[in-house]
Amino acid sequence: xxxxxxxxNIINWVSHLQDEAVLSRIEQLQSQKQDWWDLISExxxxxxxxxxSQADNGETKTTEEVLSKYKKWL
Numbered sequence: 061x062x063x064x065x066x067x068x069n070i071i072n073w074v075s076h077l078q079d080e081a082v083l084s085r086i087e088q089l090q091s092q093k094q095d096w097w098d099l100i101s102e103x104x105x106x107x108x109x110x111x112x113s114q115a116d117n118g119e120t121k122t123t124e125e126v127l128s129k130y131k132k133w134l
Contacts, residue, residue, distance in 0.1 A: 074086065
């Protein structure tokens with residue numbers, strides 16, 4: 061799907077939206093002059109910081125370890 065088709069699909073979707081929260085979020089994106097970091101919740105920020113700290117401390121898992129743990133859901 062090319063970019064023009066994608067844009068038209070989004071325009072069509074937005075034109076039928078009735079959800080005020082979604083429309084507000086789209087307006088925020090449209091006028092966004094700030095970093096995405098400023099738009100996420102404190103909980104999301106804390107989780108990201110925790111993940112970075114774990115990675116910095118070498119507390120990571122290989123892809124194989126993660127896949128084996130969640131294999132039953134894949």
